[in-house]
Amino acid sequence: MKKYVIIALVILAAVAFLIVPLFGNKITERATFAFKDNIAVPIGSSAKLEILPGQGIEKIELRLGNDVIKTWEDVSGNVAYNLETKNMNLGAKQLIVRSFYGEDDFDNDRRMLRIVSDIKPTRLTAVIEKEYPHDPRNFTQGLEFYKGKLFEGTGDPGHTGQTKIGEIDLETGTFKNDQFISLDANYFGEGITILNDKLYQLTWQKGKCFVYDVNALDQISISEEFTYLGEGWGLCNNGVSLIMSDGSEHITFRNPETFEIEKTLNVYNHLGPIVSLNELEWINGRIYANIWQGDEIIVIDPTSGKVLERIDAIDIVINGRGNGEVLNGIAYQAEENKLYLTGKNWPSLFEVSVQ
Numbered sequence: 001m002k003k004y005v006i007i008a009l010v011i012l013a014a015v016a017f018l019i020v021p022l023f024g025n026k027i028t029e030r031a032t033f034a035f036k037d038n039i040a041v042p043i044g045s046s047a048k049l050e051i052l053p054g055q056g057i058e059k060i061e062l063r064l065g066n067d068v069i070k071t072w073e074d075v076s077g078n079v080a081y082n083l084e085t086k087n088m089n090l091g092a093k094q095l096i097v098r099s100f101y102g103e104d105d106f107d108n109d110r111r112m113l114r115i116v117s118d119i120k121p122t123r124l125t126a127v128i129e130k131e132y133p134h135d136p137r138n139f140t141q142g143l144e145f146y147k148g149k150l151f152e153g154t155g156d157p158g159h160t161g162q163t164k165i166g167e168i169d170l171e172t173g174t175f176k177n178d179q180f181i182s183l184d185a186n187y188f189g190e191g192i193t194i195l196n197d198k199l200y201q202l203t204w205q206k207g208k209c210f211v212y213d214v215n216a217l218d219q220i221s222i223s224e225e226f227t228y229l230g231e232g233w234g235l236c237n238n239g240v241s242l243i244m245s246d247g248s249e250h251i252t253f254r255n256p257e258t259f260e261i262e263k264t265l266n267v268y269n270h271l272g273p274i275v276s277l278n279e280l281e282w283i284n285g286r287i288y289a290n291i292w293q294g295d296e297i298i299v300i301d302p303t304s305g306k307v308l309e310r311i312d313a314i315d316i317v318i319n320g321r322g323n324g325e326v327l328n329g330i331a332y333q334a335e336e337n338k339l340y341l342t343g344k345n346w347p348s349l350f351e352v353s354v355q
Contacts, residue, residue: 031051040114043086057100064094090305114273125355133349137345139325141189141191146194154189155190156185160185163183166217191280199212207228234290238302241262243282244280245280247292251287269298274291274307278291290327297341
């Protein structure tokens with residue numbers, strides 16, 4: 001008899017073991033996106049999303065970053081949703097499906113949504129019109145005309161105190177009257193720009209922007225300095241704000257009096273982000289940018305970040321590089337509507353037209 005009692009107890013325990021998970025707890029399987037990979041859509045288009053609801057879920061939320069876009073309750077089948085992008089900015093954003101099993105019990109499934117440009121950039125070519133000498137000792141980081149005068153800022157790859165800044169004699173390619181400001185080897189000079197008689201000079205990895213009186217460069221004195229996070233690469237201005245690159249796809253507009261960030265653009269073409277943005281120049285309401293280690297210059301819409309044009313400069317590189325490094329140096333002389341290009345340690349500077 002005892003034998004049968006023991007067998008019965010074992011059977012009851014096994015049945016209880018199976019029943020408790022079924023009836024004592026909910027089956028919780030989170031909702032997920034129906035697609036596995038991250039997605040990219042042109043700005044202004046709809047991102048077509050499908051969500052698999054899972055089981056035992058009280059509520060599902062669709063989120064874009066921290067914002068709740070849509071909520072569903074008591075979902076029994078797949079859910080489709082068209083996410084409009086016309087009011088969004090270019091760039092990568094996080095999509096989240098959040099599954100709620102209770103008020104404070106939830107789980108997330110994540111994907112990245114990348115908003116790309118809705119236009120394909122126009123292809124143009126830089127054509128040499130005139131060649132000038134350029135000091136091949138100058139590791140060009142910034143190049144800019146101001147009130148008809150050409151200024152150049154250099155870097156210091158050897159870390160020997162060769163960062164310089166000063167006015168360039170266009171006919172000789174050297175610093176005018178052999179006058180320039182130099183920084184010690186702790187600082188690697190980067191982009192420059194001039195606004196309201198103030199010359200701004202970025203540094204690469206030290207988070208410093210030095211400011212000089214452009215009319216008193218012979219005094220070799222820093223009038224102001226600002227600090228910033230991250231790297232400094234290129235710099236230009238639109239007459240109101242400083243515009244800065246950091247080697248990524250981001251361009252930052254900064255207040256010239258405080259260096260505080262005013263806004264940030266993500267630079268995208270129709271395929272995705274354009275990284276390694278380097279030396280910048282503001283020309284007729286657009287931002288021109290060198291791409292580090294590239295042979296082209298891109299033209300950027302300063303409102304949206306869309307790449308409008310790609311300027312092929314390979315002939316400039318072939319004819320002007322010599323034993324120098326990469327293309328880097330864009331200067332626009334507004335008074336004569338002339339564009340000039342050079343590169344790091346190049347022996348030549350070119351007046352070019354864009355066709």
